[in-house]
Amino acid sequence: MRxxxxxxxxxxxxxxxxxxxxxxxxxxxxxxALHQTRATVSHYSRRGDPCPACGPGDNPSRTDHNLKI
Known part of the structure; x- marks a missing residue:
């Protein structure tokens, strides 16, 4: 039966x-991928550290939140 x-x-x-x-x-x-990138940027910006995912001189913004996924 088992x-x-x-x-x-x-x-x-x-x-x-x-x-x-x-x-x-x-x-x-x-x-x-988009979520992980946003989370990384948010994490480093809260700490005040430079974001390793961003190149020198890049200014990451959260204006891409209106993108269709």
Missing amino acids: AADELGELRAATALITHHSDACHLQRHRWR
């Missing part, structure tokens, strides 16, 4: 897996 329970759990887990399109994966990747 094998039947495990098989049932496996079927339930497999049925719950969502399949996303390539466009969805690309959109998520872009959002994540």
Whole structure:
């Protein structure tokens, strides 16, 4: 009976897996990269340290928050 329970759990887990399109994966990747960059800039600006992701003379702004993701 235990094998039947495990098989049932496996079927339930497999049925719950969502399949996303390539466009969805690309959109998520872009959002994540943008979010990580914004978080890095915010982290260093709060500390008053120069942002390592920004080149010399760059002035990172948060004006890109209106971009469509």
